[in-house]
Amino acid sequence: MTSLSTSALPALAHRAEGDRSHLGRAVVLGLVGVLVLAMVVSLTTGASGASALALARHWLGLTQAAPDTLLRDQVVILNIRLPRMLLGMLIGAGLAVSGLLMQGLFRNPLADPGLVGVSSGSALGAIIIIVLGGGLLAPVIAPLGIFALPLAAFGGGVATTALLYRVATRAGQTAIATMLLAGIAIGAMAGAFSGVLVYIASDNQLRDLTFWGMGSLAGATWVKILAAGPIIAISLIVAAFLGKGLNALTLGEATAAHLGVPVQRFKILAILAVAGATGASVAVSGGIGFVGIVVPHLLRLVIGPDHRYLMPATALLGASFLLMADALSRVIVAPAELPIGIVTAAFGGPFFLWLLLQRRRNLAW
Amino acid sequence: MITLSDVSVAIDGTPIVADISATIPAGRLTAIIGPNGSGKSTLLKALCRDLPFSGTITLNGHDLRTLSPVAAACHRAVLPQSSTLPFPFTVREVVAMGLTAGRPGPNAQRVARLPEEALERVDLSGFGGRYYGALSGGEQQRVQLARVLCQVWTPVLDGLPRFLFLDEPVSSLDIRHQLLIMDEARRFADTGGGVLVVLHDLNLAAMYADQILALRAGRLVAAGAPIAVLTDETIQSLFEAPLRVGALPPAGAPFVLPQSTLARSTQTFRVA
Numbered sequence: 001m002t003s004l005s006t007s008a009l010p011a012l013a014h015r016a017e018g019d020r021s022h023l024g025r026a027v028v029l030g031l032v033g034v035l036v037l038a039m040v041v042s043l044t045t046g047a048s049g050a051s052a053l054a055l056a057r058h059w060l061g062l063t064q065a066a067p068d069t070l071l072r073d074q075v076v077i078l079n080i081r082l083p084r085m086l087l088g089m090l091i092g093a094g095l096a097v098s099g100l101l102m103q104g105l106f107r108n109p110l111a112d113p114g115l116v117g118v119s120s121g122s123a124l125g126a127i128i129i130i131v132l133g134g135g136l137l138a139p140v141i142a143p144l145g146i147f148a149l150p151l152a153a154f155g156g157g158v159a160t161t162a163l164l165y166r167v168a169t170r171a172g173q174t175a176i177a178t179m180l181l182a183g184i185a186i187g188a189m190a191g192a193f194s195g196v197l198v199y200i201a202s203d204n205q206l207r208d209l210t211f212w213g214m215g216s217l218a219g220a221t222w223v224k225i226l227a228a229g230p231i232i233a234i235s236l237i238v239a240a241f242l243g244k245g246l247n248a249l250t251l252g253e254a255t256a257a258h259l260g261v262p263v264q265r266f267k268i269l270a271i272l273a274v275a276g277a278t279g280a281s282v283a284v285s286g287g288i289g290f291v292g293i294v295v296p297h298l299l300r301l302v303i304g305p306d307h308r309y310l311m312p313a314t315a316l317l318g319a320s321f322l323l324m325a326d327a328l329s330r331v332i333v334a335p336a337e338l339p340i341g342i343v344t345a346a347f348g349g350p351f352f353l354w355l356l357l358q359r360r361r362n363l364a365w
Numbered sequence: 366m367i368t369l370s371d372v373s374v375a376i377d378g379t380p381i382v383a384d385i386s387a388t389i390p391a392g393r394l395t396a397i398i399g400p401n402g403s404g405k406s407t408l409l410k411a412l413c414r415d416l417p418f419s420g421t422i423t424l425n426g427h428d429l430r431t432l433s434p435v436a437a438a439c440h441r442a443v444l445p446q447s448s449t450l451p452f453p454f455t456v457r458e459v460v461a462m463g464l465t466a467g468r469p470g471p472n473a474q475r476v477a478r479l480p481e482e483a484l485e486r487v488d489l490s491g492f493g494g495r496y497y498g499a500l501s502g503g504e505q506q507r508v509q510l511a512r513v514l515c516q517v518w519t520p521v522l523d524g525l526p527r528f529l530f531l532d533e534p535v536s537s538l539d540i541r542h543q544l545l546i547m548d549e550a551r552r553f554a555d556t557g558g559g560v561l562v563v564l565h566d567l568n569l570a571a572m573y574a575d576q577i578l579a580l581r582a583g584r585l586v587a588a589g590a591p592i593a594v595l596t597d598e599t600i601q602s603l604f605e606a607p608l609r610v611g612a613l614p615p616a617g618a619p620f621v622l623p624q625s626t627l628a629r630s631t632q633t634f635r636v637a
Contacts (some may be wrong), residue, residue: 016481018457018493107451246464247458251448254415258436259516260466305452 024309027302031316035089040325042085043077045327052215058188062175084220088326089319091217091285094232094277096318097239097311100291102161104180104246104307105270106169109300110295110355113278116183118160119289120190121274122282124197125156129195130212131205146227153283154231157275160186163269216339218222220284228280235276236315238269241310246270250305288322288341290348297355366390366557367412367528372420374404374411380405382583384420390577391526391559394551396570397582398594400604405563406446408580409532413443425525438466441528443515446536448509450497457493457506460484463515479518483511488545502537508536510546511551520558529553535569546561547573567608567621571595579603595619 015022054072061201095113102111102118113119129152141148164186168179198209245266248256257263281288294317296310303309322340327349329338374382382404389395391545397405400586411418412439414429422429426576432440442463467571484490487507491559492500497508517527531550535543545631549622551573554560562572570591571579577594579587587594594600600608600621607624 016457016477017482017491017495018455018495020455020458021463025460109451218636244465248462249451250452250454251459251462252445254413255443255445255448256465257415257434258413258438259445260435262434299453304458306458361388 001080018306020306022310024140024190024303024306025311026253027299028309028312028316031313031320035316035320035323038084038327039089041115041327042088042323043081046076046330069338079222080091080220083222083225083274084217085323085327086215087225087284088322089350090225090232091281091288092291092319092322093236093315094281094297094318095288095291096279096314096321097236097292098274099276100296100307100310100314101239101242101246101298102292103275104242104249105267105274107250107252108179109297111179111291112290113157113274114287114289114292116164117159117162117185117187117190118274118278120187120194121160121319122335123156123287124190124194124280125154126283127197128152128211129192129203130208149160150228150231150280150283154276154279155260156303157191157282158272160190161271161275165267168184169214187228199271216341217285217322218337218339224284228284231276231280235273235280238273239315242266242273243306246307246311247305282326286339286341288344290344290352291318291322293355294344294348295353297351305310366423366425366517366526367561368421368423369412370421372408372418372422374407374416374418376407376416380583381578382411382418385580385585387578387585387588389559389561391521391528392554393559393575394554394560394562394573395402395576395578397561397563397568397572397578398565398570398603403580405580405585406532407583408531409561409563413530417630422635424516424528424539435466438516439522439527440525441530443530444513444532444534445501446509446532448505453496456484456489456495456497456500457481459497459513460493460515463512465520466516479515480511483514483518484508486514486549488542489509503542505538506534506537507542507546510549514553515547517553517558520553520556526558527557528561531560533565543569550563567595567600571619571621591619595621610620 055077056071058070098118099112102113102116105111113122126149128137129141129149133148144151164179164182167182167186198206201209205327244257245261248259248261249263249266252261253263256266296314297309299313299317303313321342325339325343329340329343332338332343367565369388370386372382372385373380385408387551397408399405403405410416412422412429422533424432427436427440428449429507441460452473457480460483463483464476464479481490481493484493487510489504489511492504492508494626497505500508503543513529534550535546538546547569548564550560562574566573573593576589577587577591579584579594579599586603587599595610596612597608607626608618609622609624611622612618
């Protein structure tokens with residue numbers, strides 16, 4: 001029974017059947033590598049021939065480049081590509097983690113901020129600022145400065161997530177159909193309000209709104225990072241502490257409470273994190289869909305649903321996924337570029353349909 | 366020890382459980398019996414803090430209302446009637462969720478083995494790598510019991526007893542596993558922990574319980590040892606059904622048999 005090897009090598013011998021934590025740790029480590037790769041790709045891809053490598057070589061004193069090319073490369077990389085890369089990472093991680101949090105909170109693998117109206121609510125908050133910010137609401141908004149847009153989107157996200165939870169969840173159980181339908185209704189309501197605002201918007205505001213709505217990282221600036229970055233970063237830090245509780249919550253709210261999770265406080269934290277990450281992302285990049293459903297699902301297939309490993313893995317892969325999609329959007333119709341929302345939707349839409357077909361076949365869950 | 370004094374529970378203004386005072390001691394197995402709708406599960410839910418109640422409940426001397434979720438999780442574990450999972454967790458991952466509140470007591474090596482030990486106790490050794498969703502209802506119920514046993518891995522911690530609350534734990538199990546689960550509960554009580562179990566099977570209550578609380582229409586109508594509670598008179602009025610109590614030959618433990626005027630007599634079974 002107890003063989004010699006188990007007593008001699010307890011750490012190795014006790015990798016119990018069904019324990020996938022080693023896999024989770026390995027995948028998280030691997031994804032750090034993937035993200036580094038994606039960051040390099042992001043810095044070196046673009047319409048101009050700017051070379052991050054050449055710039056790095058010059059800084060290290062290895063080569064002498066022509067001063068005018070160097071200046072151009074420096075501007076392109078420091079003022080365009082670097083903020084774009086950072087914003088892409090923050091938004092990718094934020095949207096993917098939002099999806100994972102909602103799926104855990106609603107005990108439902110199909111929840112996603114874009115699908116159930118949270119993004120629409122955030123967008124409404126942002127549109128209010130874009131359209132009314134210059135006139136009607138100016139006295140309220142002026143003191144908030146660059147933070148007005150992400151904060152308004154955050155507010156819209158909190159309101160819709162809380163409303164959705166209120167409508168779709170009863171006694172800790174969420175009915176899938178109710179959640180999706182409530183999401184459609186909430187999204188439609190937010191859309192209607194947004195429509196009214198678009199109707200009264202000026203021509204310039206309309207142009208802004210249209211491109212913003214398609215989802216893009218093209219306008220990334222250091223100011224945007226300063227405005228949205230802290231909210232997304234705080235949301236991600238909060239999410240990092242929710243993994244264990246989300247695992248318990250999959251057994252239902254009552255059982256989670258029996259296991260020692262302070263359920264009410266936990267749910268409020270999770271909703272704030274979802275609204276923060278989604279709202280701030282939507283505020284600076286518009287509608288980038290499907291990240292929150294594609295990324296957690298792919299990872300669940302590989303390392304299982306343990307949120308302690310799924311959470312960091314989702315943040316890392318979400319960031320990498322968005323950087324890759326962004327690089328693709330810059331290359332595919334170069335020298336022009338596609339809004340990134342089109343790329344993620346083109347990839348995520350079919351994936352979502354495939355997911356539905358899989359679920360139909362796989363009755364085990 | 367758990368004490369209840371004047372505990373009442375109302376759901377949406379309708380009183381379900383009224384004025385119950387009782388003691389659930391450590392080292393004993395207490396069974397709650399009663400007909401459907403008598404408030405058994407509601408009373409258990411109040412003890413689990415799933416429902417608000419009036420009156421006072423203390424758990425090892427602490428007021429149940431002021432106990433933090435983590436502290437409560439250290440004092441007692443709860444087995445629900447059934448649990449479904451929306452994600453493809455393995456059996457071991459589900460059992461390890463019993464350690465959510467932390468791991469007071471055992472050293473790290475012991476903790477790593479707790480899920481396996483618990484699975485062994487419910488006769489599911491080697492099931493750790495299976496997907497929870499692919500198991501039968503009875504197997505899922507035993508996995509949940511293993512999770513609960515993982516949470517209160519020792520019946521006594523720092524001199525204080527821990528409690529198991531089981532809500533109809535054997536209703537979906539075959540007879541072998543009914544006995545297996547009840548044996549495990551019995552062992553938990555025999556080694557110093559307290560067990561409170563809602564049971565429909567009166568004979569299991571007679572066999573395993575030290576104390577029976579009989580509920581009817583939300584009120585405690587009888588409490589005491591099985592031999593005192595399980596009498597013809599008490600259980601016939603409790604269930605409003607024709608029931609007969611006998612005594613098993615060796616130890617004299619009571620057993621309950623249903624009697625119906627429509628039951629087929631032994632004549633019917635005889636082959637002509």
